[in-house]
Amino acid sequence: MKFGYTILYVPDVAASLVFFEKAFGLSRRFLAETGDYGELDTGSTTLAFASQELALSHHPAGYVFASASERPLGVEIALVTGDVEAAHATALAAGATELAPPKGMPWGQIVSYIRCPDGTLVELCTPVGG
Secondary structure, eight states: OOOOEEEEEESOHHHHHHHHHHHHOOEEEEEOTTSSEEEEEOSSSEEEEEEHHHHHHHOTTOOOOGGGOSSOOSOOEEEEOSOHHHHHHHHHHTTOEEEEEEEEOTTSOEEEEEEOTTSOEEEEEOOTTO
């Protein structure tokens, strides 16, 4: 067993891909012709986006979508970078909302938290232990 991918259910897949490209410098791997599914090139574990309509077709009882929640959901995407301050500023310039500015943690990491326009909670952090 290995962790393969995370799918974020968003109102507009293409808009989320564009935001992640601008805010975090990630590259688009794939966008379905239907526009309801897309992936970013993030290494061995895929970060994907699917439309809320597609999500409901799999589970018609519904979801709590991050975009519809006033507060962030209890799950985050962590992106590791050597320069949290610069990444944080770039994300804000691309349209993210600041939840917590960059801060040094007792174990040596620098972390910050932003919320994407689609409601996704993102932690920007330096590598653990360095």
